[in-house]
Amino acid sequence: MKPAAPGSTLTEIMSQTWAISARIVREYSRQRRNLIFWAVFPALMLLLFASIYLNNAGTASSFDNTPAGILIGAALFFSCLGGTVSLIVTERERRTLRRLLVSPLHPAAYFLGVTLACCAVAAAQTFVVYLIAWLIGARFHGSIALGVAIIALSVCAYVGLGFFFGARFAKRAEDVNGPVAALGVPLLVLGGTFFPITLLPAFLLKLAFLDPVFHMNQALKRATAGETWWNLRASLLFLLAFAALSILIGIASYRQMLTEEKRA
Amino acid sequence: MSVLSFQNISKSFAKKRTLDNFNLTLEQGEVYGLLGPNGCGKSTAINILANLLDPDSGTVTFNGLPHNRQSRRCLGICPQEIALYRDLDARENLSFFAQLFGLPRPRRLSRVTELLQLFHLEQFAGIPIHALSGGWQRRVNFAVALVHSPQLLVLDEPTSAVDMEARHELWHIIEQLRLQGCTILLTTHLLDEAEHLCSRIGIMKNGSILRQGTVLELLREVPALAIATIEGPEKHCLRARAVSLGWQMRSAAGKHICLMPQTQTLAQVVQLFSGLDLASVTVQPVSLEHAYLEVIDGWQAS
Numbered sequence: 001m002k003p004a005a006p007g008s009t010l011t012e013i014m015s016q017t018w019a020i021s022a023r024i025v026r027e028y029s030r031q032r033r034n035l036i037f038w039a040v041f042p043a044l045m046l047l048l049f050a051s052i053y054l055n056n057a058g059t060a061s062s063f064d065n066t067p068a069g070i071l072i073g074a075a076l077f078f079s080c081l082g083g084t085v086s087l088i089v090t091e092r093e094r095r096t097l098r099r100l101l102v103s104p105l106h107p108a109a110y111f112l113g114v115t116l117a118c119c120a121v122a123a124a125q126t127f128v129v130y131l132i133a134w135l136i137g138a139r140f141h142g143s144i145a146l147g148v149a150i151i152a153l154s155v156c157a158y159v160g161l162g163f164f165f166g167a168r169f170a171k172r173a174e175d176v177n178g179p180v181a182a183l184g185v186p187l188l189v190l191g192g193t194f195f196p197i198t199l200l201p202a203f204l205l206k207l208a209f210l211d212p213v214f215h216m217n218q219a220l221k222r223a224t225a226g227e228t229w230w231n232l233r234a235s236l237l238f239l240l241a242f243a244a245l246s247i248l249i250g251i252a253s254y255r256q257m258l259t260e261e262k263r264a
Numbered sequence: 265m266s267v268l269s270f271q272n273i274s275k276s277f278a279k280k281r282t283l284d285n286f287n288l289t290l291e292q293g294e295v296y297g298l299l300g301p302n303g304c305g306k307s308t309a310i311n312i313l314a315n316l317l318d319p320d321s322g323t324v325t326f327n328g329l330p331h332n333r334q335s336r337r338c339l340g341i342c343p344q345e346i347a348l349y350r351d352l353d354a355r356e357n358l359s360f361f362a363q364l365f366g367l368p369r370p371r372r373l374s375r376v377t378e379l380l381q382l383f384h385l386e387q388f389a390g391i392p393i394h395a396l397s398g399g400w401q402r403r404v405n406f407a408v409a410l411v412h413s414p415q416l417l418v419l420d421e422p423t424s425a426v427d428m429e430a431r432h433e434l435w436h437i438i439e440q441l442r443l444q445g446c447t448i449l450l451t452t453h454l455l456d457e458a459e460h461l462c463s464r465i466g467i468m469k470n471g472s473i474l475r476q477g478t479v480l481e482l483l484r485e486v487p488a489l490a491i492a493t494i495e496g497p498e499k500h501c502l503r504a505r506a507v508s509l510g511w512q513m514r515s516a517a518g519k520h521i522c523l524m525p526q527t528q529t530l531a532q533v534v535q536l537f538s539g540l541d542l543a544s545v546t547v548q549p550v551s552l553e554h555a556y557l558e559v560i561d562g563w564q565a566s
Contacts, residue, residue: 016363026351030392098343099347103364
């Protein structure tokens with residue numbers, strides 16, 4: 001028996017990234033509960049907000065902004081952050097992480113594979129949310145490329161945080177919801193996900209500027225209204241920096257988890 | 265030429281020395297059984313082989329060269345627990361791990377088909393792992409370790425928690441792999457499994473191999489040709505009679521184990537103990553279990 005000859009490192013990482021990503025998407029497609037939750041929950045939220053805004057002629061135009069908040073707060077938050085935490089915990093509990101450790105899998109390929117899978121889920125969620133919103137009457141007035149860039153940065157930020165929470169705070173499946181809800185839900189509320197930030201008192205508004213969800217929401221809502229890259233540069237830069245930071249923290253936490261897993 | 269060699273490996277955790285000057289050499293094409301009580305260091309040795317742990321001292325060589333990440337690719341490890349993706353089916357699990365090992369698509373497809381046939385998994389290939397019984401899951405678990413056709417296969421209690429029929433099928437597969445030239449390191453608590461499959465066996469305790477050899481060589485560790493197990497209420501009298509016959513005594517599970525230097529029939533043993541109240545007497549040839557207990561000093565004090 002002759003073992004497989006290794007390819008070049010970059011080709012191998014790309015192949016492994018694709019393998020990890022395809023596996024995760026295939027697993028998700030079999031987990032109906034996740035699929036329903038990730039699709040039906042944002043859709044229901046959208047319908048709920050539509051019935052609030054569209055019943056009142058004075059706020060009908062505000063409905064254009066609603067899909068952005070729903071996508072960031074009710075869709076991507078759960079699939080990309082909660083999903084990543086759950087994925088890591090499951091790998092550890094089912095001992096598949098250990099099996100991956102004795103395979104030639106490059107750690108970077110695992111990280112990239114999870115991110116790519118989350119991007120695929122995010123793309124599907126974006127399609128569902130904006131399709132429903134469009135059917136109800138909401139319109140996206142800005143640059144689609146800008147919208148895609150904001151969503152991609154949000155996915156990266158959520159995945160990095162997911163690795164951080166999954167590796168550091170959630171040792172078992174039962175631990176998944178605790179840290180995500182405890183930190184995530186206040187960030188969603190403070191980030192103006194479900195209501196206009198004009199309702200926030202001054203001191204909370206100052207605090208909100210430090211909340212990455214606030215910048216995700218504001219960037220996507222303002223992009224929806226047709227604002228340009230240049231107008232959104234402050235939020236985009238904040239998001240870029242936060243996404244980079246959360247990925248770095250996620251990688252560091254993941255590496256530490258692998259070291260601990262090797263010793264287990 | 266040796267495939268694998270552990271040379272003077274030591275490893276400690278906190279203040280406990282888990283491997284203590286551990287030495288082991290595996291020759292090409294042999295099935296080596298590693299036996300020992302829980303906590304004796306078997307898993308640590310496997311973890312060092314899998315590059316999950318670094319030894320504190322000593323070296324591991326693979327095909328005569330220092331063992332590293334590159335040579336780890338020649339290694340297939342079947343873990344004791346089922347480590348599979350439960351929502352994927354057998355074919356998808358195999359294909360996924362084959363891709364991680366860099367098998368090109370055509371070779372991957374043919375290898376997956378080969379393994380499904382070898383493990384008689386064709387009819388279950390499309391069923392998610394969570395819907396399979398434990399025995400079939402274990403087969404897939406085993407098959408995944410073979411997906412890249414490893415030169416050395418490490419099987420960590422591969423047949424634990426499977427029924428007798430499945431166990432014999434897995435034994436048959438292990439024999440087939442050996443015939444194909446695959447070197448196998450097997451850990452097990454099932455002594456009949458080790459006896460049936462292994463060309464050599466090493467018995468470990470406290471982090472090192474105390475004895476190793478073929479089954480016949482290990483049986484010579486017991487200073488007897490046959491074993492009589494005797495139970496009765498007059499324990500002291502039974503013991504005194506056995507000692508007077510020149511037999512060495514051991515004790516296990518409250519029974520007197522008599523090491524008989526000659527083979528005796530059951531009738532002869534009963535005759536030798538005539539006049540004493542006997543509850544039960546059995547006579548059997550020396551087995552690997554007796555050799556194992558003798559080597560690890562696992563008998564209870566008489």
